[in-house]
Amino acid sequence: MRKLAISLLSVFAALILSSLPLLSQTKVKDLKSHYMQDYAWMRLAQIVPKVTDRVILPIGTVESHGACAIGTDNYIPQNFAELIWDKCNALVAPAVNHGTTGASVARFPGSITIRPEIMEEYLYDVMKDLIRSGFKNILIINGHGGNTDPLKKAMTRLHLETSAHLLTVDWWKIGFDAAAQVYGGKPQQSGHGDLEEAALVLSMRPDLVDKEMYEKLGKDNVGRAGVEDGFFMVPAWATSRLPEKGFGYMDFDVKKAKEYTQKKADTITSVFLEAVQRWEMNEEWKKGK
Ligand SMILES: [Zn+2]
16 A cells, blocks of 8 residues: 555656756746846756856946936846846846946036946956856846946956856947937937937836926037047036937937837847857857867
């Protein structure tokens, strides 16, 4: 009788096990969460690299942005991560929310700046431990121009030391066609606190673009923070910059903002997926396959 019970139990266990998908066939979307920090370390060790060896690291800064929230550069990359993790089959790492804010806006209320040499080391340490935890393919979504150089230096060092694959995107330098398609005008690089940056914020949190303050800033000079190349000033006389007069003024149309944001997100997804595919192909070739 006892023997029968044991064998029934083992049949039952086998049935349960066979009905569970293998971890290697599971996708990030099948897990309880796509946030790396939601797991106990033992669980994370089961997930990385079996379910995925890809991670998205959003990085930004806190700085004045005209009528947009001072957290603009943090909200944007985090929102992109939300829009793309599923298609990328990637976990999302806790964001780096303090960055290298430039001197021209560093004295405005709320701005926080990390010196570039500290930022490089800080990013290096964060990414080094993502790699140590088993991630091989890292996508860094950058929300702020001052971070770009320290980030590239840290990425280069880590790749040479660990052979990990790293890709970063400065969202304002990619997919220029998206603005032209949604808002008209010729494709161009986005400015600071302008229509395109405001659109990315509006698409998720319309309350973070302050309409009253925008009107106060003055529709006609809100963007003239920059001067011609060859001049340099600190501080800037305004905290937003439009690429060109007549284009780039804020638009409070949330539907258009969502459309624009999705186009940018799709560009990031396709570049990352292609990069991973090519990196993995290279790895196979290195093994002589
Ligand atoms: Zn910004």
